[in-house]
Amino acid sequence: MNYNIAVIPGDGIGPEVVAETLKVLDKVGDKFNHKFNYTQVLAGGAAIDETGECLPSETVNICKNSDAVLLGAVGGPKWDALPGEQRPERALLGIRKALGLYANLRPAMVFDELADASPLKPEIIAGGLDIVVVRELTGGIYFGEKGHKDTPMGPAAYDVEEYSEGEVKRIAKVAFDMAMKRGKKVTSVDKANVLESSRLWRRVVAEVAADYPDVTLDNLYVDNASMQLVRNPKQFDVIVTSNMFGDILSDEASQITGSIGMLPSASLADGNFGMYEPVHGSAPDIAGTGQANPIATILSAAMMLRYTFGLMDEAASIENAVHKFLKNGYRTADLCGDAKESVTTIKAGDLIAAEI
Amino acid sequence: MNYNIAVIPGDGIGPEVVAETLKVLDKVGDKFNHKFNYTQVLAGGAAIDETGECLPSETVNICKNSDAVLLGAVGGPKWDALPGEQRPERALLGIRKALGLYANLRPAMVFDELADASPLKPEIIAGGLDIVVVRELTGGIYFGEKGHKDTPMGPAAYDVEEYSEGEVKRIAKVAFDMAMKRGKKVTSVDKANVLESSRLWRRVVAEVAADYPDVTLDNLYVDNASMQLVRNPKQFDVIVTSNMFGDILSDEASQITGSIGMLPSASLADGNFGMYEPVHGSAPDIAGTGQANPIATILSAAMMLRYTFGLMDEAASIENAVHKFLKNGYRTADLCGDAKESVTTIKAGDLIAAEI
Ligand SMILES: CC(C)[C@H](C(=O)O)[C@@H](O)C(=O)O
Ligand SMILES: CC(C)[C@H](C(=O)O)[C@@H](O)C(=O)O
Numbered sequence: 001m002n003y004n005i006a007v008i009p010g011d012g013i014g015p016e017v018v019a020e021t022l023k024v025l026d027k028v029g030d031k032f033n034h035k036f037n038y039t040q041v042l043a044g045g046a047a048i049d050e051t052g053e054c055l056p057s058e059t060v061n062i063c064k065n066s067d068a069v070l071l072g073a074v075g076g077p078k079w080d081a082l083p084g085e086q087r088p089e090r091a092l093l094g095i096r097k098a099l100g101l102y103a104n105l106r107p108a109m110v111f112d113e114l115a116d117a118s119p120l121k122p123e124i125i126a127g128g129l130d131i132v133v134v135r136e137l138t139g140g141i142y143f144g145e146k147g148h149k150d151t152p153m154g155p156a157a158y159d160v161e162e163y164s165e166g167e168v169k170r171i172a173k174v175a176f177d178m179a180m181k182r183g184k185k186v187t188s189v190d191k192a193n194v195l196e197s198s199r200l201w202r203r204v205v206a207e208v209a210a211d212y213p214d215v216t217l218d219n220l221y222v223d224n225a226s227m228q229l230v231r232n233p234k235q236f237d238v239i240v241t242s243n244m245f246g247d248i249l250s251d252e253a254s255q256i257t258g259s260i261g262m263l264p265s266a267s268l269a270d271g272n273f274g275m276y277e278p279v280h281g282s283a284p285d286i287a288g289t290g291q292a293n294p295i296a297t298i299l300s301a302a303m304m305l306r307y308t309f310g311l312m313d314e315a316a317s318i319e320n321a322v323h324k325f326l327k328n329g330y331r332t333a334d335l336c337g338d339a340k341e342s343v344t345t346i347k348a349g350d351l352i353a354a355e356i
Numbered sequence: 357m358n359y360n361i362a363v364i365p366g367d368g369i370g371p372e373v374v375a376e377t378l379k380v381l382d383k384v385g386d387k388f389n390h391k392f393n394y395t396q397v398l399a400g401g402a403a404i405d406e407t408g409e410c411l412p413s414e415t416v417n418i419c420k421n422s423d424a425v426l427l428g429a430v431g432g433p434k435w436d437a438l439p440g441e442q443r444p445e446r447a448l449l450g451i452r453k454a455l456g457l458y459a460n461l462r463p464a465m466v467f468d469e470l471a472d473a474s475p476l477k478p479e480i481i482a483g484g485l486d487i488v489v490v491r492e493l494t495g496g497i498y499f500g501e502k503g504h505k506d507t508p509m510g511p512a513a514y515d516v517e518e519y520s521e522g523e524v525k526r527i528a529k530v531a532f533d534m535a536m537k538r539g540k541k542v543t544s545v546d547k548a549n550v551l552e553s554s555r556l557w558r559r560v561v562a563e564v565a566a567d568y569p570d571v572t573l574d575n576l577y578v579d580n581a582s583m584q585l586v587r588n589p590k591q592f593d594v595i596v597t598s599n600m601f602g603d604i605l606s607d608e609a610s611q612i613t614g615s616i617g618m619l620p621s622a623s624l625a626d627g628n629f630g631m632y633e634p635v636h637g638s639a640p641d642i643a644g645t646g647q648a649n650p651i652a653t654i655l656s657a658a659m660m661l662r663y664t665f666g667l668m669d670e671a672a673s674i675e676n677a678v679h680k681f682l683k684n685g686y687r688t689a690d691l692c693g694d695a696k697e698s699v700t701t702i703k704a705g706d707l708i709a710a711e712i
Contacts, residue, residue: 146553157556161517193445248582
């Protein structure tokens, strides 16, 4: 079969990690008899340099007409002086909204071979860690009304956190469906003791939970959740939360694995459409040095095969290839601390592709 | 001299830890020739049971007419079924606003003797950890307009995050003044790449920084801050942030010390007035068992002596007494995991008072 993928290499190490991922995808195509067609498009700093805009409408159109999007990373110091609305990161917000990518899935798992890298004590993560944070991605304070006004204490700026029943319902469903395929536990995180929007969130999540009698639902306040992730992360299976809380908690969850260079993500719309990208950023400091770890992007492609194309064996073949790479003792620079003993980005891509 | 302290024992273990704290304060009074007068008042669940309201106006009045407030903890399952606005925790929001307690100081430090308790690897906290989170406490989304409305995706609820220049300026000053007495570094945490209120926050903090040429100012996005606290917490000295982000990050910072039963807090108004309370909650499950650790409340009293009364030696005498208690090998149940080998709440209070 033919699959059309819009590819946004982006900035910094983005193009390098994407190139290795396409290498791996092509190998999967050969082996399983699929044809992956790539259309490269611009977003972020690269798009600003070329077109003056961080998210050209051509990019949005091509993404919309593709089956899925693969993104490297955007942003870098080169564009830091630009005003807020013109910064490369705005491309991320723009594309999420334009493509309706309301469900951000961020697995945080500890790889056996890399358990040492976690900043947490071994006994806390013993036996592995396997969490998925389901973050609402097109609502909340990110996209609510913003503005300025005068107050007795001087000029003020505001942002509105807002959630509708429909928005909460659809993201809760994603979380419960995910939990059904995993540990059957959902932890919904909010601040219902303070926020009206959190009270609506909690109520709607409970309503959705009624349709999933096999799944256990816990509610945690966000301050408590940020503690529990450090104290005892193994209590979690699926965490579902708002855009803002999800931004904070998914990064905290990534960090406790110690292997942020390994973690993929998926941002899904209704139906099977999705955008896939590594959790890490564009790391401009190591761009071009061969030190970038392509695994997070390669595993993002595996998520694409699974969630958008429904190609389960193909997805597993990528994940197994990554595990073999690690088991064979290969490490990229971020994982071994010593660039001399590490394999380059390209070599890592070659070795993983060879394992498919 | 005479000092008038409003005392809110509260719920759960609150009355127990407060009783030991007053014991220690009395000993300080004897030794340094001060008279501490206590007026016990009701708030939280205890107030609901007695008066039907979580924050009776008499409590607010007595607090206002005191020099400082000492609070144990509020809340518990007994009142969990009450609707939001009647819950014991609302007393906290109400009292903060009524007393103008806009600056919440939460030190997160690792005690040498308890370094083992941290969930982080020893090499990450080696040499000690000493952070103060300065959280804005009377503004932001906690106190912004809230409400309901209809949207195309169904009924919605909203909360407004809002900050004025005056609010940001005064909390930034508290942070910079604090940094001048410590490591001369302030990290301001916001989400300026997304929020209008964060852009105002960042600009005003930079303006205040100009008056403190000796202090280094860093700006971090909140998602990155939540990672850095786990990855490398020793990079921080003073963290200043909004009410909502401060709620999350100060709890995360507390947790990485592993000794939440030890951590005090101060909530300050303009002038010297302040409310002092432990970071931990009311722990209803261990109330009445003698397992509560009174140290967080005792150290909160030390903060009261320092910040509200300007009694530096007296504050240090409490802190030293706590250190001697630990050095002598005494532990409350939360610290040694084995209640049989631990000292009770009362015994801990006696031993610490004896060291004054
Ligand atoms: C760059 C920024 C706008 C973005 C976000 O906050 O969503 C990033 O932190 C992320 O999590 O993808
Ligand atoms: C009980 C709750 C309203 C409160 C808050 O969020 O401020 C608590 O979490 C705290 O940090 O003191």
